[in-house]
Amino acid sequence: MTHILVVPGLHGADAGHWLTWFEHEVPGATRIDHDEWDDPVLARWAGRVKQAIDRSSGPIWIVAHGFGCLASVMAAADRTDRVAGALLVAPADPELFSADGLRVSADDSRLRYPSISSLLPQSPLAFTSLVVARADDPWMRLTTASQWAERWGSRLVLASTMGGGNPDTLQGPWPQCLRVFRLLQNAQGNLPLGSMMERQAPDKRRHGWLAKLRRQSRATL
Numbered sequence: 684m685t686h687i688l689v690v691p692g693l694h695g696a697d698a699g700h701w702l703t704w705f706e707h708e709v710p711g712a713t714r715i716d717h718d719e720w721d722d723p724v725l726a727r728w729a730g731r732v733k734q735a736i737d738r739s740s741g742p743i744w745i746v747a748h749g750f751g752c753l754a755s756v757m758a759a760a761d762r763t764d765r766v767a768g769a770l771l772v773a774p775a776d777p778e779l780f781s782a783d784g785l786r787v788s789a790d791d792s793r794l795r796y797p798s799i800s801s802l803l804p805q806s807p808l809a810f811t812s813l814v815v816a817r818a819d820d821p822w823m824r825l826t827t828a829s830q831w832a833e834r835w836g837s838r839l840v841l842a843s844t845m846g847g848g849n850p851d852t853l854q855g856p857w858p859q860c861l862r863v864f865r866l867l868q869n870a871q872g873n874l875p876l877g878s879m880m881e882r883q884a885p886d887k888r889r890h891g892w893l894a895k896l897r898r899q900s901r902a903t904l
Contacts, residue, residue: 688714733758759808760804767876813838
């Protein structure tokens with residue numbers, strides 16, 4: 684049985700958000716359990732996604748938004764034998780975040796502390812992925828989204844080309860996004876590529892991406 688994990692971004696996804704609509708439209712979709720939606724600490728968020736993957740049986744699909752995309756990529760990179768694919772909508776720019784949260788303080792417009800960019804996977808992901816980007820996204824420039832999509836081996840699609848819903852605000856029903864997700868699933872066949880591409884299962888303890896991030900987080904904090 685295929686499981687779908689829904690991962691909201693910063694501040695979560697309220698009742699009017701497209702991700703909430705998506706969750707209700709897909710039978711069996713599960714939102715990750717998290718009580719720190721306003722505190723974007725990547726190690727904690729990615730840890731929650733990883734726990735959700737480990738609790739699920741069968742292949743996993745991830746549908747994420749904003750900062751949730753970064754947490755999902757981080758967690759899934761350590762679980763490529765479990766993840767069939769990911770739909771990453773309007774990912775946040777990792778340059779805006781440090782290991783312990785936003786790099787811009789409330790009383791200082793300057794970027795503070797090293798960003799998490801170097802801690803994210805820098806090579807093609809071992810599972811199918813699609814990045815949906817917005818041309819006017821305040822959290823990620825389109826050129827930056829294109830660079831990360833290329834780095835991860837992801838296909839890039841503009842939200843404005845996906846009719847229906849409101850691609851400018853990403854609020855309300857978005858049937859075309861659900862259709863694209865179903866097409867992605869059908870093309871992939873729900874088979875985790877990592878189980879075929881890798882001779883060894885990913886290291887779940889010391890040497891994975893998430894372990895690297897946690898070590899960096901401790902050093903920063």
